Amino acid sequence: MRTIDWVDGKIRLIDQTRLPKEEVWLSLRTVEELAEAISSLRVRGAPALGVAGALGVALAARQAREGGEDVGEAIAYAASLLASTRPTAVNLKWGIERVKRVYDPAKPETGDELVEQARAMVAEDEEINRLIGEVGASLLEGGSRVLTHCNAGALACVAHGTALSIVEVAHERGLVAGVTATETRPLLQGSRLTAWELRRMGVPHRVTIDSGAAGLIASGEIDVVVTGADRVAANGDVANKVGTYALALAAKASGVPFVVAAPLSTIDLETPDGSAIPIEERSASEVLEVNGTQIAPEGTQAYNPAFDVTPASLISAIVTELGVVRPGVEDLRALVEASQRTAKAGSPGEDLDVSP
Numbered sequence: 001m002r003t004i005d006w007v008d009g010k011i012r013l014i015d016q017t018r019l020p021k022e023e024v025w026l027s028l029r030t031v032e033e034l035a036e037a038i039s040s041l042r043v044r045g046a047p048a049l050g051v052a053g054a055l056g057v058a059l060a061a062r063q064a065r066e067g068g069e070d071v072g073e074a075i076a077y078a079a080s081l082l083a084s085t086r087p088t089a090v091n092l093k094w095g096i097e098r099v100k101r102v103y104d105p106a107k108p109e110t111g112d113e114l115v116e117q118a119r120a121m122v123a124e125d126e127e128i129n130r131l132i133g134e135v136g137a138s139l140l141e142g143g144s145r146v147l148t149h150c151n152a153g154a155l156a157c158v159a160h161g162t163a164l165s166i167v168e169v170a171h172e173r174g175l176v177a178g179v180t181a182t183e184t185r186p187l188l189q190g191s192r193l194t195a196w197e198l199r200r201m202g203v204p205h206r207v208t209i210d211s212g213a214a215g216l217i218a219s220g221e222i223d224v225v226v227t228g229a230d231r232v233a234a235n236g237d238v239a240n241k242v243g244t245y246a247l248a249l250a251a252k253a254s255g256v257p258f259v260v261a262a263p264l265s266t267i268d269l270e271t272p273d274g275s276a277i278p279i280e281e282r283s284a285s286e287v288l289e290v291n292g293t294q295i296a297p298e299g300t301q302a303y304n305p306a307f308d309v310t311p312a313s314l315i316s317a318i319v320t321e322l323g324v325v326r327p328g329v330e331d332l333r334a335l336v337e338a339s340q341r342t343a344k345a346g347s348p349g350e351d352l353d354v355s356p
Ligand code: MRU
Pocket: 041, 044, 045, 046, 047, 089, 149, 150, 151, 152, 153, 156, 157, 161, 162, 163, 189, 227, 228, 229, 230, 240, 241, 242, 306
């Protein structure tokens, strides 16, 4: 299942706000519709946002060309609108820029080059995430009891997921005893989305309240914590769904490995460390209301960061499509730069060691 794709000249995606009750697929016709879908988390998760940004810029370019409008202006407008929707996941800007670069104002567009590039990125994302699963599953032992946070599954990517791709492959290899998903307040990506995906995968699972996770880790019932990432800074600090830092602290205190799964497109070498990562703050109503009913007294203020930063020192391993990096032991920069050299040579990943 591709949770986001280019179909018949439109961006087709599953509306994640309606899950698990209803499977509603949307066909987005304009970049404004896509911006709304991103802001309201109909599409969410770092790799899915990268692909959404790419498809959105391609859509705008194609519409401008068909309508006889200025393609360059349409691309600039789409890029700036989409980039302003969510600041933390670096994949969004990465996806936008990768498609933008295909446009050369000196050579008027002859066809659908931008659409072709965006569609290639959709296919690439699917392959990359399966590779992450294969690389990461090699870190798990038989009978693994896994804890994950938020949703880093197929819904957060084009297919497979990052953290959940590791679970998928490890489950195929008979290595997973069960998965505990945190509910992930306030938008409940764990209860709504991760539980939905684990059920479809046939993996034994349960949901815990977020505040139950540290005690569960301390009790010895978790063998490994595996999460995704929204941005990995050059020094290995990781921004991910708020609450990830607390899980990493709990894992460190109990000697439980804390593994982050992320494609190279989530690694941002221009951000030196976690303190430079912009953290999105969302509306107070997400915290103060439940199902549209105000719970806290009128006038109560809220603190609602969507993400937090986990320092590299708490992370046992970062699993990428090209292998495992242990922050403080191996160098993220070397991995990313080696992949860029290989891509320039025209054969992505060919001579890089993908063994964990
Ligand atoms: O606010 P969200 O739901 O977009 O947050 C998503 C996460 O934090 C995910 O863990 C992250 O994007 C990695 S998805 C493979």
